[in-house]
Amino acid sequence: MKFFRKIRQKLVAKNKLRSYLLYAVGEIILVVIGILIALAINNGQENKILEKKEQTYLKGLQGEFEISKQKLVKLIEINRRNYIGAKQILEFTTNLEVAPSEEQFSNLLYQSFSFDIAFNPNNSLLNEMINSGSLKDITNPDLRIYLTNWISTLDDIAGQEQDLAIEREKVLDMFRRDENSIRTVFEYANAKQQVSFPKSDNTISNLNLLHSVAFENNMFMFYLTSYSTEESHYNPLMQNLNSILKLLEAEIKE
Template sequence: MLKFFKKIRLQLLADKKLSRYLTYALGEIILVVVGILIALAINNLNQKRIQKNNEQIYLLGLKEEFQTSKEKLGELIAVNKMSYDGAIELLEHISNTNQTLTERRFSELLYNSFSFDIAFNPNNSLLTEMISSGSLKGISNTSLRIQLTNWISTLEDVSRQESELSTQREKILDLFRTDQYSLRTILDQTGANCEFGLSKSTNQRSNLSLLNAVEFENNLLMFIITSSATENAHYRPLMDDINSILQLIENEISLN
């Protein structure tokens, strides 16, 4: 095509038809420009298609990650609630001396309330990779991108709260590192000794005197307050964040 125009230009110059030559030259320039614009448009469409495909891959991966994290958080909330409820029941026995509490039930409450670490471990491998590589900018939904960016800092805040809860839990467990109370009694009474391959002790000591210890009551109250704050001020809002992120992801997947 360009050779054809070149041949015409040369012929027009030979015939000294300058105005027609300029017209053909201008037409050739326009043709080249249009060709370039079409090529750019096709390239842009291909790039957008690739970006959209990559975004869908990321969205599907993020959906799987946050669904798994939601399940983990739900289980953790249940464990924290079990610990909290047990601590509340212990406090009620301290406050109401008329209630009778057996050694076995006391051991069960202590074991269920203070044996489990409370720590949220979400699935963040894909999100972390996206943030470090700059791929997060490929998420077109601004609200979703902002929530994903804030997710990591939110987890850091939750982790600090969990660390405080762990500290309060350890303060109660420290009472059983002394010679005043028996951890072995708790293991024997709850059957947890079998989990560790321990035979039942023939000389069990009662821990019920703990109910009269002001130190135990104070530590118990601090644990209850911290446990309640962990669920209501951190875990519940975190669950709301997960649900919001999953809804935004689902909307973006449905749009494409």
């Protein structure tokens, strides 16, 4: 800076106003260029920090959604087994001339009603990003939209699962009456290998349920709700999940 100051002093001393003005303009331009270069370097560094942060988020989200996909695949399998078993039971209520054995009926009941349905995805990182406002750090707009809609979609899924749980309980409630027996289901089905209890000397048959209109109605509602859960909710959810994973993979840099 002393060098430039000496030049200005010489120009002023020699009364070279025009040269001095040109020099001043040039000096201003140099200062502006220097500022722009500094800003560019600073912006470049900030962009690298943001890019690194985004990549960390993307890889974390990829891990979460991969686990969620595995959970959803397993849940779809369980739900499908449930409604297939329910459909087989309904076939027996429709054609009473072909009655199942107690063991066959118990196995179908155990297959269809042993496990409730609830999707529990891994969303800890996504929730953290939403709550902290870090979702804006995801530069791909399509991916941001998918991630934002994911949470609201899960609320819809939870509502459907609650409806299914209600229909499931209506069927199970029929085994809490004196004329039917949950013990019989456990004794004849494979469940007896998992739960240890004394065998009853007085086995109550559940085959009378096949003649019950109330039982058939409850089974129909359970089957329809369970089938709808897969077709109208889980399958679209899987499509969204796969779309998210595809976008994540495209954005992640090796």
